[in-house]
Amino acid sequence: MAYEVVIGVEVHAQLRTQSKLFCACGTTFGLTANSQTCPVCLGLPGTLPVINEKAVEMAVRAGLAMNGTIGVRNRFARKNYFYPDLPKGYQISQYEAPICEHGWIEIAAGGSRKRVRIRRAHLEEDAGKNLHEAGSGMSLVDLNRAGTPLLEIVTEPDLSSSEEVVAYLKSLRDLLMYLDVCDGNMEEGSFRCEPNLSLRPAGQTTFGTKVELKNINSFKFVKDAVDYEIKRQTKVLNEGGKIYQETRLWNHERGETAVMRSKEEAHDYRYFPDPDLVPMEISSEWIEQLREGLPELASTKQQRFITEYGVPEYDAGILTSSKALAVYFEACVTLYPQPKTVSNWVMGELLRELNNSGTEADASPVTPERLVELLTLVDQGVISLKVARDIFPDVYASGKAPAQIVQEKGLTQVSDEGALATMIDEVLKKNPAQVGQFKEGKQQVLGFLVGQVMKASGGKANPGKVNELLKKALAG
């Protein structure tokens, strides 16, 4: 039978605040276990949480950038369940009144644009981390992360393939990184995604039973896990089986999902307003002030690059794929106003090195100034374009000035007419047959002779000059 795939996605994005959501502990990743806690985030009795204003602002900025409606009256609720990484026995979250509702994000999927509706985005605190001891039946708990601010972003079930899920996640991650509200690091868990997926016979209007997928920490795993789950559910249904509502963990080593079983499932969170926290009123003035402070987002920037710099849509898409790269490109163009040349170098040589070393453009050892120096050396005829391309990895790896590398390697292009004339004379003397052919009208021999001069110069001769001088010499 033909099935229609229905997917919604929940994302938990860590907000880039310095301190936690309800206390003044830091939010640094990877510190010694339990070195970043206090009575509030340990859930000790008699403590009082106080809201981090910056986290609220970041959530509002994200909500606005997702085209959402910002909730004027906000309050926090307790979500009650027992789990070792949740010291209070409840998570402070938002239930009835989320900070953002009814948003949407546009994604590029299968050559067309599609709007993915955001049902809601709300603020909540993160839990700690459980590390499972092998064999002992015990777990170790690190509460450094407990209380870190999260924005949970929930879509409507608008996605229908693994490609669309990945496209959505990339767009959302880019958006949050452009806003500087999340660092987007999937491996460290700053951007966690949980797709939920169900199948239904094509044409049916009611939804099938959905399964939630967890333990996915890269875009590749997202695609693999969703594709696997579509196949698994299709097979179960085709064999007359039943899909159970459950959470399944992606095991990337085995390439399959497996049911996550927990002894502590509550299924009844008994949400109620947290009496320790007073309501938040987000005034329209505050919202407008935050809206005015929003940066130019990727899609707007892409359009501007096309109109302002005249680069092709494809280039503009790549150049704006990260904020750091877009800033890099614009810095180069300011110094060297030939956008297409800069674009070719940034998308080609630079991006290759950045990707190979896993570096963001803002940390590139080749600064925009250095790249422009290299391009200028080509323009001045000091080196050929080929040499410039050849030495780029060295410039990148050494962090040295391009001119210094050119000098060290003795790659300065020979444009001096006297030096070139000497080489040309020698080549002509060594190749009388070809000279004769040329004089008889065989123009294509010129290419051969240029090649011989280039070879004699060790690739350093200026090809334009060689061409010009050769023609003169042959005409003489």
Place this chain on the structure above:
Amino acid sequence: MEITRQEVEKVAKLARLALTEAETTAFSQQLNQIVGYVQKLKSFSTEGVEPTSTVPGQSNVFRPDQVQASLSTEQALSNAPDAEAQCFRVPKIIQES
């Protein structure tokens, strides 16, 4: 509105409380008395009154995003019944199939 035994049992289970038969009976009665007392509020008209969950009159109490010193790891773990490798040590609750 009456609190049934089943509800008391469910709440006790969610709260990880092991109640005896006698306790379940006693708490059912007590909870019914409390709820019955609060039912008196129904005799007042609350039309146009916003529900409140905190002491009224206050909103937007924030703190600036500034880090202050945390407890030391030793302090954080000082009340833990069991600890190892700077972590709280607890019975494992996940079963992966």
